[in-house]
Amino acid sequence: MIIDQKKIDEAISTIVGYGGHGMLNCVQCGACSAVCPGVKAGFPLLCRNLIRHLMYGQLEEIIEDSSSWGCQACNRCTEVCPQGVRPQEVVFAFRRYQANQLAFSTSSVTSQMNLYETGHAVYTDPREARKRVGLPEQTPTSAFDDQAKKEIQTLINNSPMGELGLF
Amino acid sequence: MAKVGVYVCHCGSNIAGVIDVAAVRDFAESLPDVVVARKDLFMCSESGQEMVKQDIRDGLVDRVVVAACTPRTHEPIFRAAIEKAGLNKYLFEMANIRDQGSWVHGHDPEGATEKAKKITASAVGKARNLEPLEDKFVPVTDAALVIGGGIGGINAALALANMGHKTYLVEKQPSIGGIMAQLDKTFPSNDCSACILTPMMVEAYSHPNIETLAYAEVEDVSGYIGNFKAKIRQKQTYVDWSKCTGCGDCTEKCPAKAPDDFNCGMSDRRAAYIMFPQAMPKKAVIDIEHCLNCAGREIGTLPKVNEKTGRPILAPCERACTAEAISRTIAHNPQGAIKEIEVGSIIVATGYQVMDKGWFKEMAPASPNVVTALQLERIISATGPTEGKLLRPSDKEKPHTITFISCMGSRDEHFHNHCSRVCCMYMIKQARLIKEKYPDMAINMHFIDVRAGGKGYNEYYVGARNLGINFFRGKVGGLEMLPDDKLRVLAYDSDTQSNIEYESDLVVLATAIELPKDATVLAQKLGLQFCGSNFFRELHPKLGPVETATEGIFLAGCCQGPKDIPNTVSQAKAAAAAAAAPLAQGQVRIEAVISEVHPEVCSGCGICIPLCPYHAINMITYADRPRAQIEMSACKGCGVCTSACPSGAIVLHGYEESQIFAQIEALTA
Numbered sequence: 001m002i003i004d005q006k007k008i009d010e011a012i013s014t015i016v017g018y019g020g021h022g023m024l025n026c027v028q029c030g031a032c033s034a035v036c037p038g039v040k041a042g043f044p045l046l047c048r049n050l051i052r053h054l055m056y057g058q059l060e061e062i063i064e065d066s067s068s069w070g071c072q073a074c075n076r077c078t079e080v081c082p083q084g085v086r087p088q089e090v091v092f093a094f095r096r097y098q099a100n101q102l103a104f105s106t107s108s109v110t111s112q113m114n115l116y117e118t119g120h121a122v123y124t125d126p127r128e129a130r131k132r133v134g135l136p137e138q139t140p141t142s143a144f145d146d147q148a149k150k151e152i153q154t155l156i157n158n159s160p161m162g163e164l165g166l167f
Numbered sequence: 168m169a170k171v172g173v174y175v176c177h178c179g180s181n182i183a184g185v186i187d188v189a190a191v192r193d194f195a196e197s198l199p200d201v202v203v204a205r206k207d208l209f210m211c212s213e214s215g216q217e218m219v220k221q222d223i224r225d226g227l228v229d230r231v232v233v234a235a236c237t238p239r240t241h242e243p244i245f246r247a248a249i250e251k252a253g254l255n256k257y258l259f260e261m262a263n264i265r266d267q268g269s270w271v272h273g274h275d276p277e278g279a280t281e282k283a284k285k286i287t288a289s290a291v292g293k294a295r296n297l298e299p300l301e302d303k304f305v306p307v308t309d310a311a312l313v314i315g316g317g318i319g320g321i322n323a324a325l326a327l328a329n330m331g332h333k334t335y336l337v338e339k340q341p342s343i344g345g346i347m348a349q350l351d352k353t354f355p356s357n358d359c360s361a362c363i364l365t366p367m368m369v370e371a372y373s374h375p376n377i378e379t380l381a382y383a384e385v386e387d388v389s390g391y392i393g394n395f396k397a398k399i400r401q402k403q404t405y406v407d408w409s410k411c412t413g414c415g416d417c418t419e420k421c422p423a424k425a426p427d428d429f430n431c432g433m434s435d436r437r438a439a440y441i442m443f444p445q446a447m448p449k450k451a452v453i454d455i456e457h458c459l460n461c462a463g464r465e466i467g468t469l470p471k472v473n474e475k476t477g478r479p480i481l482a483p484c485e486r487a488c489t490a491e492a493i494s495r496t497i498a499h500n501p502q503g504a505i506k507e508i509e510v511g512s513i514i515v516a517t518g519y520q521v522m523d524k525g526w527f528k529e530m531a532p533a534s535p536n537v538v539t540a541l542q543l544e545r546i547i548s549a550t551g552p553t554e555g556k557l558l559r560p561s562d563k564e565k566p567h568t569i570t571f572i573s574c575m576g577s578r579d580e581h582f583h584n585h586c587s588r589v590c591c592m593y594m595i596k597q598a599r600l601i602k603e604k605y606p607d608m609a610i611n612m613h614f615i616d617v618r619a620g621g622k623g624y625n626e627y628y629v630g631a632r633n634l635g636i637n638f639f640r641g642k643v644g645g646l647e648m649l650p651d652d653k654l655r656v657l658a659y660d661s662d663t664q665s666n667i668e669y670e671s672d673l674v675v676l677a678t679a680i681e682l683p684k685d686a687t688v689l690a691q692k693l694g695l696q697f698c699g700s701n702f703f704r705e706l707h708p709k710l711g712p713v714e715t716a717t718e719g720i721f722l723a724g725c726c727q728g729p730k731d732i733p734n735t736v737s738q739a740k741a742a743a744a745a746a747a748a749p750l751a752q753g754q755v756r757i758e759a760v761i762s763e764v765h766p767e768v769c770s771g772c773g774i775c776i777p778l779c780p781y782h783a784i785n786m787i788t789y790a791d792r793p794r795a796q797i798e799m800s801a802c803k804g805c806g807v808c809t810s811a812c813p814s815g816a817i818v819l820h821g822y823e824e825s826q827i828f829a830q831i832e833a834l835t836a
Contacts, residue, residue, distance in 0.1 A: 001660070003669040005568065005609030008637060024633045027617075028640065028662055052662045055637070083629060 007057030015054055020093035022085040026051045032077035032087040043067035047077050047087045050094060059097070066105030068095045099164060109166070116167050118143040119152045169295045170202045172228030173287065174219055176210035176235035178265055185269035187280045191234060194284045198291045203227055210235050211244055219245070220252035229254065230294040234262035234287045255299035257759060257821060262290035285834055292829035300759035300820050305800045307393030307511040309333065309750050311743075314385055314689070317345020318364060318732055319724030319739040320516035321371045326743030327514075328376035332750050335508055336371060337399055339685075341382045342446035343368055345518055349429060349541065351548040351555075353732060354596040355627035361445055361550075368447040381448055386505060388692050389782065391801040392719025393511045393755040403503040405453035405466065406439075410492035413449030415441055417493060420483035425457035427552075431542045433560065434552035439484045439493075444550055451492075453484065455501065467498030512719045512746035515693065515703065516739060517686050519725035522576040522678035530575070530676060531646040531654055535560040537674045540571075540590065543597055557601060559673045561652040566672030568609040570656050571598060572643045576679030578615065583679045585700035588729040590677035591618045595631045597675065602634045610636045611669070613643045613658055621731065639667065646674055680729040693720055694780070702728045713742040718755075721746050760821035761802040762809050766794040768816035775808035775817065784808060 015023050032047035033039045039046050045053065045067035053062050068091050077087035098104065104112075111121040119142025127137040142148035156162055173195035177183035188206050196204040203222060207215040210233055222228045231254070233245050238261040246256035264283035272279035309332060313324040316338030324336040336343065347353075348368075350360035372379050386398040406417075423438035430436075438457040441449060455466070461482040464470060470479035485493045521541050524532045531537050536559050538546070545551035546558070559566045571594045576582035591614065598610045617638065619628040632638060640661045647655040653670045660667050682702050690697065694717050696704040703726050706714035713721045723739040724730065730738070749755050771793035776784045783801035786793045795817075797808070809819040818824075 001663070001665050001667045003611060003637070003667050005637075008609075009635070012635065024635065025629060027629065027632065028638075049663070056660075056663070056667075 001056060001058070004057055007059070008055065009057075011054045011057045011059040014059060014097055015090060015093045018093035018096040020086075020090035022081075022083070022087075023051060023054065023090050023093075025083040026055070026085045026087075027083055028052060029082060031080045031082060032085070035076040035080050037072055037074060037076075038067065038070040041070060043070035046071060046091060051085070051087065051090055054090070054094070063098055063101055063103045066107065068098060069105050069108040071095075096160075099161075102164065112161070112166065116153060116156055117149075119149055169200045169230045169297075170228045171198075171200045171230040171232060171291055171294050172219065172222050173198070173201055173204040173232045173234065173291060174210050174215070175204070175206040175264075175287070176215070176233065177206065177208045178210075178236060178269075179208065182235070182265050182269045182283075185273050185276050185279050186264060186283045187276070190280055191264070191283045191287055195232075195234070195287050195291065198288055200230075200295045201291060211241055216245070216248040220248055223249060223252035223254050229258065230297055231259045232262060232287065232290045232294050233259075234264045234283065234290065236265040237261075237263050257300040258294070258297050260290045260294040260297065262287045288833040288836065289830040292833035293826045296823070296826040296829050297821075298823075302759050303757040303799060304754045305393055305757060306754050307749050307752070308395075308509045309753070310335070310508070310510045311512050311514065311746050311750065312337065312385075312395070312397055312508065312510040313514045313516060315345070315516035315518055315724070315726070316340070316343030316371075316379070316381065317516060317518045317724065317735075318347040318367070319518065319735045320345070320514070321367050322736045322739035323514045323516055323723050323743045323746070324377050325367065325371050325374065326740050327747055327750075328371075328374045330743070330747050330751070332376065332747060334377050335397075335399070335510065336377055336379045337383050337385060338379070338381045339384045339402075340442060341404070341450060341452045342442040342448065343371065343379060343381060344443075344445070344447065346541070347732065348443060348445070349431075349548070350544050351551075352596065352600055354592045355621070355623040357596070357600065365445045365447070368445070372447045379448070380506065381450075382452060383503075383506075385689060385692060388513070390509075391781075391783075391798075392717075393749050394800065395510050395513055395719065397508050397510060397513070399506045399508060400502070401504045401506055403455070403499050403501050404450070405455060405458075405493070405495075405499050406451045407492040407494075408448065408450045410490045411450045411488075412490050412492075413441060413446070413451065414490070415451070416487040416489065417451050417453075417484040420487040422461065422483065423457050423459040425454055430545045430552045431539070433542055433545060453493075464495040466495055466501075469496055511750045512721065513693070514721045514723055514739075514742045514746050515689070515695065515715075515726055516723040516742075517683070517689060517726045519680045519729065520683040521680060522582065524575075524676055524678060526582065526678075527575055527676065529645040530572070530643075530674070531648045534646070534648050534652065534654060534674075536566075536652055536654060536672065537646065537676065539676050539678045540593055540597065541678075543673075543675045544593075547597065547600060557605070559652075564672075565605075566608070568611070568669065568671045568673075569598075569601065570643070570654070570671040570674045571610070571612040571677065572674065573612075573614045573677045574642060574679075575676040576681075577677075579679075583681060583700060585679075585729065586618065587677070587680040588618070589680070589731045592621070592624055592627070592731065594675070594677050595619075595628055595636075598636045599627075599631050599634060602631075602636050606635070611639065611656070611671070612636060613639045613641060613656075615642050616640065621733070680725060682726060686726060693717065695720070698728070700728065702726060713738060713745050719746075719749060755800070757800050758804065760804040760819070761799055762797050762804065762806065762817050762819045763799075764795045764797055765816050765818065766790070766796075768814050769794045769812075770814045770816070771795065772813065774811055774813065778807050778811050780805065780807065 030048045036047045045065045071091045114123040115121045138144035175192045192206045250256040268283045311334045313320045324334045327334045383401045386400045417439040421437035421439035424435040426432040427436035438454045464482040549555040577587040619625045641659040643658045698704040721742040723742040724735040766789040783798045787796045806819045809817045
């Protein structure tokens with residue numbers, strides 16, 4: 001790995017610019033990774049290790065890594081961090097960077113399309129299962145409410161997500 | 168007949184967890200002359216001591232044996248207790264059944280119990296033969312000697328002087344101030360080092376109770392607590408300090424150059440020089456080794472006379488000095504002068520040196536752009552070779568990338584196993600000072616780990632990260648010199664488990680703190696001992712951090728082990744308090760356990776004299792013949808002379824033959 005101060009400065013200003021304000025507080029203790037369900041599930045670049053790579057200016061090198069999308073936003077990392085880094089915000093900042101560079105992982109694109117089309121990030125057709133247990137086939141949610149769907153799409157279209165031109 | 172009381176201690180589970188205390192007590196009761204044997208959970212507790220005192224007051228016992236722990240920590244407690252109850256304090260013997268029993272034989276309770284019985288029997292054997300002894304007192308000289316004029320020595324001297332004791336402050340350099348005077352700023356507050364040090368130097372130098380002996384070294388020390396005699400060599404300055412005004416004119420006119428040690432050899436000074444601008448005393452010195460003897464003005468010769476003017480031809484330094492402090496006609500003694508002083512206590516505060524970069528062959532020591540941290544300190548100091556401008560040595564250009572490497576020679580079994588304690592913090596300090604001034608400079612710091620354990624230190628370290636200073640976990644393996652005077656840094660980052668590399672303009676090595684070589688010579692003069700990491704050994708690592716094995720000699724600062732300025736000042740003040748104790752009391756107690764020569768038996772062979780580690784024995788004339796005599800206040804009661812005396816003329820009180828034979832008899836029974 002080549003250490004280049006310009007790349008380090010760029011990585012830090014990018015992440016801080018996207019909301020990862022506490023990144024420079026990190027002393028690499030690893031408490032965040034110890035409690036992170038994403039790390040436990042095997043995503044390599046979350047919490048400590050993600051911050052470490054960013055501190056080395058490895059922004060482009062890891063842009064295609066899908067680990068950040070494995071973050072469940074549980075925020076346990078923020079609770080245990082002794083330095084006020086708020087690692088989840090660093091992960092989210094990195095996601096924003098990835099999204100702006102259109103470097104989504106496949107799984108995250110599917111979720112976002114689901115969100116746009118049904119109002120649910122995770123969606124499977126519920127009708128048959130509901131019918132079997134004697135419930136009305138359609139859920140009382142946005143998935144079957146054209147007005148709600150329209151409002152959600154309006155919100156997304158008018159958010160930074162809409163500016164990416166995915167939908 | 169002696170009436171011996173034996174008291175066996177459980178020491179909680181320390182002893183009773185292994186040894187059958189009740190069995191030892193029962194056994195002790197059966198020993199000859201033992202009139203009572205008791206046991207207690209903690210003999211050193213108030214109730215334990217009271218039990219012994221009551222037996223004495225009741226007239227039950229007149230010899231006391233406590234079977235417990237080590238006499239090193241507890242003998243004074245029990246001696247004081249029996250003295251309070253009206254018994255001579257030397258009628259006491261301790262059986263160490265903890266350190267020599269339960270602690271070392273934890274795997275064998277039965278064996279440990281049997282051993283405890285033997286140790287106790289041995290103590291009883293000795294106790295039966297004990298005789299009362301009396302302590303003696305000798306008066307003290309109310310003055311102190313502080314060796315070393317750094318921040319430690321200055322603080323120690325000031326503390327003693329403020330308590331009203333006459334204090335001699337001896338410094339080998341022409342000015343006091345020590346290494347702190349070379350520093351630019353200090354962590355964790357970024358105080359200017361000179362700004363906080365200089366007022367203390369002035370205060371010490373002008374204190375009515377402090378006599379500063381600068382450019383002087385301790386030649387010899389003899390005597391003992393309360394009554395030391397020291398010979399101080401005042402080195403030859405070749406300048407009359409009583410006239411020198413410190414104007415510096417001679418230093419400007421002197422043409423001879425020598426490497427400036429104050430700037431760590433990175434610039435030259437003249438042969439006639441003032442150590443640094445804030446020097447205290449601010450006096451010039453002529454470094455005769457580098458002096459050119461201008462105009463043929465060898466020291467102690469008459470000047471040639473100018474035939475035209477009829478005036479003497481003087482050297483530039485002489486001519487420059489308007490105060491007439493320099494005269495090369497005077498036959499100065501190159502050895503200087505010896506000053507003899509008498510003091511009651513001595514504080515050693517001789518400080519440290521940092522390792523030279525030349526030791527580290529893998530770190531491209533030949534490159535001028537590889538510097539030690541102390542050299543960088545001079546580079547960024549306003550009084551340094553670049554007047555505070557951060558310029559790399561090779562081409563005097565501003566560097567763009569700076570590398571800091573920790574643990575050079577520290578935590579490394581090739582050099583020193585100890586941690587030098589201050590490197591992490593001063594590297595962070597230097598990095599912060601540079602980054603605050605030049606935010607676009609790349610600063611890469613390589614640590615095995617960051618040790619920031621002091622008040623405000625961790626905050627200082629995290630603050631450095633916030634400034635955008637890069638920290639890498641892992642030590643640099645090597646440097647490669649590149650054609651443009653840059654250095655390729657070959658490092659490893661254990662966080663990402665990957666090799667890293669980059670080019671650097673300036674590399675700073677945090678080289679280890681160690682004891683200077685000349686401190687070893689001083690140690691021999693003072694009888695100081697060394698610890699495992701080769702610093703002066705304190706009496707006890709926790710409970711005697713300023714005392715030494717020699718009573719009346721104390722330690723302060725880095726000569727005892729690496730420490731930062733706050734710790735050095737704390738230790739210096741503690742050492743001053745300890746050193747003032749004998750001075751304040753006006754007399755010192757001489758314990759009765761010392762050796763004595765029976766002159767009528769002594770043959771005057773003198774074997775004992777060179778054997779005595781405390782130089783306590785000399786020859787006197789007794790009944791017209793030479794006889795050995797022991798100076799009681801210098802004797803430590805080690806017993807070397809007693810065992811070596813071929814005539815059996817020397818008795819060690821408290822360890823007399825009858826007592827030792829009784830012990831052996833009990834152990835071999």
